[in-house]
Structure formats: structure tokens, C-alpha cells
Amino acid sequence: MPNQIIEGSQAVAKMVRLCKPKVLAMYPITPSTHIPETLAQMKANGELDGTIIRVESEFSALSACIGASSTGVRAYTATSSQGLALMHELLFATAGMRLPIVINVVNRALSAPLNIFNDHQDSMSERDSGWIQLYAGTNQEAVDMTVQAFRIAEECLLPVMVCMDGFYLSHTYEVVDVPDDIKGFLPDYQPEHCYLDPNKPMTIGTWAMPEPYMKLRKELNDAAEKSVGTIQKVHDDYAKAFGRGYGDGLIEVTGEGSTAIVSIGSVCQNIEAVAKEKGMQLVRVRCFRPFPRQQLIGALKGKKSIIVIEKNAALGLGGGAMFHELRSALKGSDAKIACYVVGLGGVDVTLDYLRKVADSADSLGDGEVRWQNE
């Protein structure tokens, strides 16, 4: 039943089932828990082929995925916040081992203080781990991204995080089209480079001396940068097959104006409405890693003023990660670039608040950072 009123987590879980991972590791953490719960119910009803491993921690969740993926099968898990942080060591290992594992990250604030609500500090803090990071703006996009993620991962031999906002997306019921069938779009995963099989012994996960180590890290970086093309191609193929696309696959530009707001995630739904009112442009970043430098430079050419709105903070530096990266990408441009850090720990980013942000455009200095609660 393609079009249905369904919770974001359940919609994503349905898409995960269609992607047929052979091994699914699961560990509960709010707000990602509804995804594994839905998958577990499918398994209980005989509707899911893959093996579920109910691990004793997120560290073991990703470890089990790495083990499974290394035998040459599709492996999947979902997590949030503390769970992703617990995986930190393994995130770098997964990318370094070039294993195409997919994680749904249901974004949530990091402790302390403990907070279960949405922001992007968890995944943004893992931006240099070598994972591709896609951020959904809607539940429909989270569903579409999930299947795209498996194909991108397997074509690039890089792991992919599909990030969706905790509660705003994960727990929200709305109309989503979950395809019944994706067969043609996602071929079976048949790795040649890396699998554990007694008939063809391979050593996986060695240590390396400085020279080979650095060579491998450079290769990983190049693969991550190059994945831009694959992400776009997979997005375009999907758009063709399912009639749904999002900008160029890396960024999505809506509206026009000499002032642009650059943002990421579901808050863009509100921003889009306000930008329209105020005659501004919205540049929504779908793919934060690889960083879509060229696309952003192109989209923001000739702007007078750019406001970055984001839900993470580079503590001790001020501003969010995206703001700093964008400023460095736009070095030499005449645009004034400022940043609003918003929504940390789930603070509501309301239309009224966003109107004030938009109205502040002229008063913002270049490089200025403001916090929502200031």
C-alpha cells in the first residue's frame, strides 16, 4: 500500500525490510527505538527475512554489523545520540574497512545534561569519521534516502548514515508513500573485495605502519569526496524510477532572494514557509558528508547575505559545524555569512522565531553567531 498515514519510524522500517538486510542488530534508545521495534514485530510475524541480533549495547550492534558485513551480506542498525557516541570508535573502523553498512540515525541531543529531544549534535560530531551523512527533511525523504543509502554504500564501499530528526520525524504520523517493491533499484549485494569465507581466506582489519596507514586514509578521503557523483546518480535514478527527487541530490534550493538561509533537517519545513514570506531563498543541505562544496558555491553565488541555521554547536569555537565549513567554502565571496544555533535539546524552532531570524538579516555582522536562547 504505497500511500499511507504512517509514523516516520514505521515507514523507514518498512523500507528497511524491502532492502533485505541479512543481519539487523538492534539496541533501544529514544527516539530511534520505534524502528527496531517495528522490525522485530515484522520478524515475529514472519514478514522479515534477515536475522535480528538483539545485542547488549550499541557498541556490539555496530560490531555485529561489521562482522556480518565482512562475510559479504547487507547489515543494518539504527541508533541515536548516546548510542551513536558509543559507536564512535567503530564508526572510524567501519569506514576504514570500507564496509557498506547503513545506519538510520534518529537525531537527538547528547548528554550532559541528558536530553532525549532532537538536535544534530550526535551525527554532526561524527562528521569526520568517513561515513556518508544524509539528512532527511521529511519522512518521505527519510524513506527514500534509506534505500538510496544502501545503493550508495555498496557502490562506493562506504558506510552511510541516514539522519532523521528525533520525534519531529521519527514519531510523526503523516502521509508517506512507501513503495511495495524496489527490486530493480537495489541489486543484491555481491562484494568481491572483502568477505570472510573459508573457501577463500582473507585477512580483514590489519594494523598498518605510518606510510601504508596514511595512504589508506587518503584513499578513504578520496573515495568519500568522490562519492558526490554516486550520491547524485543514485538520487537521479530513484527520481526517475519513483517520480520523486530532491534538488540535485546533495542540496535542494527553493525560492529566490538576495538573502539565502542555509539549513539542514526537518526544520527546513518551517524555514521554507518563512523564507517564502520574506522573499528569501532556502538552501537545504541533504548531504553533509561528503560536503557539497561546489554545489553550495554555485547556489550561493551573488548572495548579499547568508544565514546558516543549524542544530549543533562547535563548542569553544561558537557557531555550528556547517556554518564554519560553509564560510571556508565561500572564502573570497562578498556575501555576509552569519549563523544561528537553534533547537538544541529540542527547543522549538517556531515560525515566529524564524520570522525574527529572517528580519535580523540586515543587522547581522559577517561571521556573527547568535544562539536562539540569547
Added chain:
Amino acid sequence: MSDILAPGHTACAGCGEIIGERVVLEAIGKNVVVCQATGCMEITTTSFPTTAWKVPWIHVTFENASAVASGVAEALAQQGKKATVVAIGGDGGMMDIGFQALSGAMERGHNILHVITDNEAYMNTGIQRSSGTPKYASTTTSPAGSVLPGKGEWKKDILMVCAAHHIPYAATASVGYLDDLKAKVKKAMEYEGPKVIQVLTPCVPGWGTDPSKTVSLAKSAVETGIWPLYEIEHGKVKITHKTKELRPPEEYLTGQKRFKHLKPEHIAAIGEHAKANYERLLSLETSSLQLF
């Protein structure tokens, strides 16, 4: 020459751990996937782009060998492939930092042989104390000094902890008794589900011993009752190497630099502790008590 592990690895002369690992895997044969924790065995066998392994082998991090093995075991089963999956690591990798992963994998019941190559300290990082380090042993983080006589606590009884997961088979072994070790591996392989073998593997630099003494020390540990050889099969204890009279502890302890500072009362305490443990195992065996 072994068709499991090629020569040219960089383990120390007289390394007990690599003997233990090789013999375990030779007993299993080539239809195996090895999931290795970080530690000496990983470092000495796989410097990119070389490898000493002739069987499929994976290493990810220090604390997750048994969790990686969980994924490997389930993924192989999904594909209808049959192979023995081994999770293997040192005392640090299995008894301390990787204990949660080991416990989780045992509780879930995956068909995995978990092997602890126990050299009684974090050797790869330069001889630091672990929960497997015996009481009074001097390590770089539990050094003997003018006030403290080395490590202050008794060794963790990991085998009983593992057996308490109600697994079908758990056993100690020693590289001093290779036939016993091989027999235990074969027996473990007959069982579906989680199995644990804890092998005593003397460490030349870590213990401060002569390379030629590795095997005789591993024997002496058994003869003194400090390292009893026993198995727990479906919860029942059986001592696999009985000693009429335990040899005096100093036969094992003297000649090891890590115990060089011991005073007679320390040696006596170690002897008493070993004797009590041995007698406890003996009475468990004779009582036929179903422990777990």
C-alpha cells in the same frame, strides 16, 4: 609447517600465546573464521599489507571480538555456510574491556567458540595489570615497591562466570598440555552454542622468563594447582589433569621476574589459595553437583 599460520610473524621467541592460538586453530582445521581482539596476536600476525593467516581472519577493535563473531556467525548461518566461528583475545580483550561483548554473545547463544589466550596482563601495551593478572604479580601498573607487593587482588574467576551463562562447555587449558588443549577444542566443537576455553599462555617479556621455559612453566602452573585443568560440561565440573599431591608453589613462582619480590608469606598465601581452589573443584567433581 602449519597450514593455518605461516612463519614470519613477529611474536617473541617462546611466545606462549601464539602456540595456544595456533594449536587451537589446528585442532579446528581450516573451515573456520577467526575474530581477533586487538593485542599481541593481532599485531604480530598482520602488518598491512602482510598477513600470517591462511584462514579467514578479522580484527576490528580491542573490546568487541565476541560481538564481531556474533555478526559473522549469524551472517554465515543466513547464507547456509557452515564454519566454526572463533572469537579470540587476550585476558584484557576478553576478561576486561571485551567482557560485555563476551557475556552478551554467550547469553544470546550464538554458535561461537570463545577463546581467552591468558597471559595474565595487557602485554601488547607493555605489561599492565588486568583482571587476569594473579595476585602479587608485579606489572607496570601494579608494580612491586617498598610498600606494595604487586597486584593486590586475586585473579578473576572468569571460567565460572562464563559457565554461569549456562553454556554447554567451558574449560581451562594450558600450552603445557597441548593434547589436553586439542581434545578440549574438539569436544567444544561438538556442542552447538557458546563455548569458552581459557588457555594459559606464558609471556616471556611479561613474566620475565626464559624463552625455553614457556612450556615447562605452563606445566608447572598446573602441577602446583595454580592453574588447574578442568572443564565444566553442562554445569558439571571435571578435573582433566589430576594431581595426587600439588607441587609447592615456589616451583612455579621462582624464576619468574614478576614474582621476584615475593616474601615467604606471599608464596604461602598463593599456595593456600591454589590448594583451596583445587580442593573446591575436586569436591564439586566428586559431588557431581550440577552447578549451572
